[in-house]
Amino acid sequence: MSLGLAIRAFFAALKGGVTAQRIAAAINNGAGDSPPLASEKAITTSPPVDVNRNQTKQPSTRSDALTLLAALQREARLLDLIMEPIDGFQDAQVGAAAREVLRNSRQVVNRMFAVEPLSDVNEGESLEISPGSSPNAFRISGANSSGKGIVAHRGWKATLCEVPSWHGVPDEAWLLAPVEVDI
Amino acid sequence: MTKQYSIGIDLGTTNCVMSYANLLADRPHIELLRIRQVTALNEHEELEYLPSFLYLPTEQETEAGVFDLPDYPVYPTVNGYFARQASAENPERTIAAAKSWLCHASVDRHAAILPWQAPDEIAKISPVAASRFLLRQLVDSWQRSFPTAPIENQQVVLTVPASFDLAARELTREAALGAGLPADFILLEEPQAAVYHWLETTGENWRQTVKEGDSLMVCDVGGGTTDLTLVQVCSEAGELNLRRIAVGNHLLVGGDNMDLALAHLAAQKFSQLGHKLNAWQSTSLWHACRRAKESLLSSDGPAAETISVLGRSSKLVAGTISIEVDREEVQSLLVDGFFPFCESTELPRRESQSGFQEVGLPFEPDTGITRHVAEFVANNVMSSDSDLYLLLNGGVFKGSVLRERAVQAVRRLRQSESSVRILGKLDDLDFAVSRGATYYGWAKHHGGVRIRGGTARSYYVGIESSGLAVPGMPRPLQAVCVVPLGMEEGSEVSVPGREVGLVVGRAAKFRFFASATRKDDRPGTVLKFWDEDELIETSPMELLLDMDEAQDSSFVPVTFLSKVSELGVLELWCKHNASGRQWKLELNVRDAVEVPQA
Numbered sequence: 001m002s003l004g005l006a007i008r009a010f011f012a013a014l015k016g017g018v019t020a021q022r023i024a025a026a027i028n029n030g031a032g033d034s035p036p037l038a039s040e041k042a043i044t045t046s047p048p049v050d051v052n053r054n055q056t057k058q059p060s061t062r063s064d065a066l067t068l069l070a071a072l073q074r075e076a077r078l079l080d081l082i083m084e085p086i087d088g089f090q091d092a093q094v095g096a097a098a099r100e101v102l103r104n105s106r107q108v109v110n111r112m113f114a115v116e117p118l119s120d121v122n123e124g125e126s127l128e129i130s131p132g133s134s135p136n137a138f139r140i141s142g143a144n145s146s147g148k149g150i151v152a153h154r155g156w157k158a159t160l161c162e163v164p165s166w167h168g169v170p171d172e173a174w175l176l177a178p179v180e181v182d183i
Numbered sequence: 184m185t186k187q188y189s190i191g192i193d194l195g196t197t198n199c200v201m202s203y204a205n206l207l208a209d210r211p212h213i214e215l216l217r218i219r220q221v222t223a224l225n226e227h228e229e230l231e232y233l234p235s236f237l238y239l240p241t242e243q244e245t246e247a248g249v250f251d252l253p254d255y256p257v258y259p260t261v262n263g264y265f266a267r268q269a270s271a272e273n274p275e276r277t278i279a280a281a282k283s284w285l286c287h288a289s290v291d292r293h294a295a296i297l298p299w300q301a302p303d304e305i306a307k308i309s310p311v312a313a314s315r316f317l318l319r320q321l322v323d324s325w326q327r328s329f330p331t332a333p334i335e336n337q338q339v340v341l342t343v344p345a346s347f348d349l350a351a352r353e354l355t356r357e358a359a360l361g362a363g364l365p366a367d368f369i370l371l372e373e374p375q376a377a378v379y380h381w382l383e384t385t386g387e388n389w390r391q392t393v394k395e396g397d398s399l400m401v402c403d404v405g406g407g408t409t410d411l412t413l414v415q416v417c418s419e420a421g422e423l424n425l426r427r428i429a430v431g432n433h434l435l436v437g438g439d440n441m442d443l444a445l446a447h448l449a450a451q452k453f454s455q456l457g458h459k460l461n462a463w464q465s466t467s468l469w470h471a472c473r474r475a476k477e478s479l480l481s482s483d484g485p486a487a488e489t490i491s492v493l494g495r496s497s498k499l500v501a502g503t504i505s506i507e508v509d510r511e512e513v514q515s516l517l518v519d520g521f522f523p524f525c526e527s528t529e530l531p532r533r534e535s536q537s538g539f540q541e542v543g544l545p546f547e548p549d550t551g552i553t554r555h556v557a558e559f560v561a562n563n564v565m566s567s568d569s570d571l572y573l574l575l576n577g578g579v580f581k582g583s584v585l586r587e588r589a590v591q592a593v594r595r596l597r598q599s600e601s602s603v604r605i606l607g608k609l610d611d612l613d614f615a616v617s618r619g620a621t622y623y624g625w626a627k628h629h630g631g632v633r634i635r636g637g638t639a640r641s642y643y644v645g646i647e648s649s650g651l652a653v654p655g656m657p658r659p660l661q662a663v664c665v666v667p668l669g670m671e672e673g674s675e676v677s678v679p680g681r682e683v684g685l686v687v688g689r690a691a692k693f694r695f696f697a698s699a700t701r702k703d704d705r706p707g708t709v710l711k712f713w714d715e716d717e718l719i720e721t722s723p724m725e726l727l728l729d730m731d732e733a734q735d736s737s738f739v740p741v742t743f744l745s746k747v748s749e750l751g752v753l754e755l756w757c758k759h760n761a762s763g764r765q766w767k768l769e770l771n772v773r774d775a776v777e778v779p780q781a
Contacts, residue, residue: 067226070223070226071222071223071226074223077493077499080493080497080498080499081499081500083497084497084498084499084500084501086500089500089501093500093501093503094500096489096491096503096504096505097491097493097494097499097500097503098500099489099491100471100491100493100503101493101499103474111228111230162228162229164222164223164226164227164228165226165227165228165253166225166226167225167226167227167251167253168224168225168249172225180495
């Protein structure tokens with residue numbers, strides 16, 4: 001590991017805050033972001049972690065991507081839908097399940113990202129592109145010097161980014177949905 | 184210390200909302216406060232509302248810290264979003280509608296009784312504590328968002344149902360103070376807050392919209408309760424003003440009942456197809472029904488909606504089952520069921536539907552909201568040549584079909600052809616009460632029209648009449664009016680009439696009654712007979728005089744004195760006329776009132 005990183009970590013730790021806690025977690029637990037060490041078999045039988053109060057008190061982080069995936073499964077069952085082989089099912093059966101999942105997924109996405117169309121101009125209507133506009137905002141197909149075109153897709157943008165904060169133990173960061181057991 | 188913000192809190196039966204406006208700005212710019220809450224194990228989010236649900240975690244869950252909010256205290260209950268989700272899978276550990284228990288006089292509201300009928304191994308909490316925990320979470324959210332403007336230095340307005348009686352208001356106040364609200368916070372009635380929201384969004388134009396003599400009926404149908412209030416436009420010194428002239432009874436019927444009714448219909452259809460739903464599926468059905476209701480009851484809604492319940496296992500598509508409900512079915516079930524057309528003389532059906540009634544929450548046996556409105560209109564004479572405006576509030580009225588039906592049904596109740604119109608916009612039915620409360624706090628500092636009206640009820644002390652004692656019979660009871668309906672904030676009144684003797688060293692206990700309909704009783708009016716519907720017994724009033732206060736006499740003759748503070752707090756005092764000394768009567772909310780079951 002480079003000396004520069006070590007020095008940066010030192011000063012970040014000195015300043016305290018989230019970074020400091022992350023450094024502490026990384027030192028205490030080996031590697032905060034590595035995949036779980038427990039074997040897959042262990043997950044199916046018992047929780048793979050030794051739940052330890054001291055450990056849980058330190059807020060640790062996991063990738064927002066995992067938290068988002070877990071939320072989409074929990075509130076919309078999105079993982080169940082996309083992981084299930086659907087070859088043998090009638091379209092109507094797939095549609096009935098998909099309709100529910102899609103509605104709930106949209107709720108989650110809207111709550112966390114408040115997604116809106118990027119362009120105010122409707123699809124099929126004409127739009128003037130100012131010279132020097134960002135290629136990330138406008139993807140232009142065809143060659144025409146007028147700067148005028150027809151909107152084929154309005155684009156999307158997030159107006160919010162509020163993925164839930166997660167504060168579990170590092171080894172559990174990779175769990176997306178619990179085993180459900182009825183007793 | 185100058186207050187910096189006006190904060191409006193809607194402590195709802197199903198959702199809590201908190202909003203605020205800067206008092207130093209010259210326009211009320213009202214914002215919603217996002218509330219940090221647990222949304223799943225180890226996860227938290229900031230949302231625009233806090234569902235009014237509490238989940239009692241297991242020891243293992245507490246031990247593992249999966250519900251801890253970083254930088255927040257550890258709460259004994261998990262409040263909000265997660266608790267609402269858990270209410271389906273774990274009903275015995277979840278508390279819903281804690282607020283409705285606050286006004287339930289048949290139980291001791293300080294006793295640890297919630298979740299109602301939970302098994303013994305679960306450590307229960309009291310209705311007052313449940314409300315306190317919810318408010319505490321709101322307060323803590325504020326403190327973290329505005330560390331330089333602590334809530335104890337702000338203008339806080341907390342809303343309560345207009346139909347809350349004195350005891351329920353006192354208990355709400357107790358919960359609020361316990362949660363850290365400042366001592367000078369104001370209790371505002373929810374329907375009034377809805378009117379303030381309308382005033383705020385209309386601005387000074389409201390004086391062009393309504394005229395003298397017009398009436399405004401606020402019909403607030405929340406998730407679990409319905410609250411009615413009548414406000415009259417009057418003219419004082421050439422200025423149009425608003426006066427609240429009546430409030431309805433506390434009705435435990437609301438939007439949740441509608442979702443449940445539709446879920447029952449759907450569950451029947453599933454069982455006809457041979458599917459029996461388990462608890463998990465029932466919740467998911469409930470959510471699906473709520474959505475189908477909103478879609479089918481909007482004016483441009485589809486003719487039919489598919490309601491699907493997903494398979495529970497990870498084989499989602501294979502396990503999904505669906506049924507269809509059409510617009511007409513839903514229309515007759517919900518529109519005719521909850522907003523039936525009725526005649527102005529029709530009364531709500533009082534008889535309970537099943538043979539025995541649980542001691543749980545006294546849910547309204549008659550879900551026909553319009554019949555309750557009819558009774559309310561019949562009890563409150565409105566001038567027939569002026570206009571009646573309807574201010575519809577609550578999430579139920581998002582569906583335009585229900586809004587239309589409510590107006591038509593109220594039109595039918597009015598003998599004359601005078602107009603009944605809807606006031607206000609649809610924009611934020613879910614947030615109107617909180618925003619209106621914030622506006623009220625703001626207007627209190629900046630000036631602006633205020634709804635006058637004073638106390639929503641008249642109050643009576645029960646006194647045994649002296650007469651010949653008949654063995655085995657209690658002495659006949661008389662009710663003496665001590666607070667007239669509409670007694671204004673900041674006023675006090677000495678109750679004329681004969682003196683009552685307090686025995687020193689023994690707690691004097693007075694039965695206490697309230698009425699929302701007896702408008703003409705003055706302080707000192709004595710009632711010998713009354714209808715059970717007319718005078719509702721609430722928690723008794725108590726006073727204990729000890730020896731040194733009584734100055735050597737064993738018997739102190741007193742008269743009653745009532746006061747309503749500037750903050751709307753009602754107090755009842757006993758006054759010894761010879762010495763001028765006064766003692767405050769305290770509400771006794773520990774002893775449950777025997778409420779006759781219908």
